[in-house]
Amino acid sequence: MYVVxxxxxxxxxxxxxxxxxxxxxxxxxxxxxxFIAAGRRHPRTGGVIIARxxxxxxxxxxxxxxxxxxxxxxxxxxxxxxxxxxxxELAQYADHLAPTGGE
Numbered sequence: 812m813y814v815v816x817x818x819x820x821x822x823x824x825x826x827x828x829x830x831x832x833x834x835x836x837x838x839x840x841x842x843x844x845x846f847i848a849a850g851r852r853h854p855r856t857g858g859v860i861i862a863r864x865x866x867x868x869x870x871x872x873x874x875x876x877x878x879x880x881x882x883x884x885x886x887x888x889x890x891x892x893x894x895x896x897x898x899x900e901l902a903q904y905a906d907h908l909a910p911t912g913g914e
Contacts, residue, residue: 821884
């Protein structure tokens with residue numbers, strides 16, 4: 812699973828001009844099941860996306876199509892983690908530890 816931190820690198824007016832396209836892009840990836848959650852950071856210095864487990868290459872390809880990235884108004888920081896525990900509603904996204912030798 813991934814946490815994607817978006818850091819705005821342009822004035823908010825430039826970000827806001829691309830917001831409709833970015834919102835459509837986010838919706839597209841919710842619909843496909845790639846994204847679990849997304850929203851603005853507070854204070855408004857960027858955004859956060861929670862993406863389901865997938866190959867890093869696939870995630871990078873998805874992120875490269877973000878209008879914010881295409882127009883260079885934000886940079887993306889990707890943090891990969893293993894969601895070993897979740898609330899019941901998110902159990903389908905939990906990662907499971909691979910068995911080690913001898914178990």
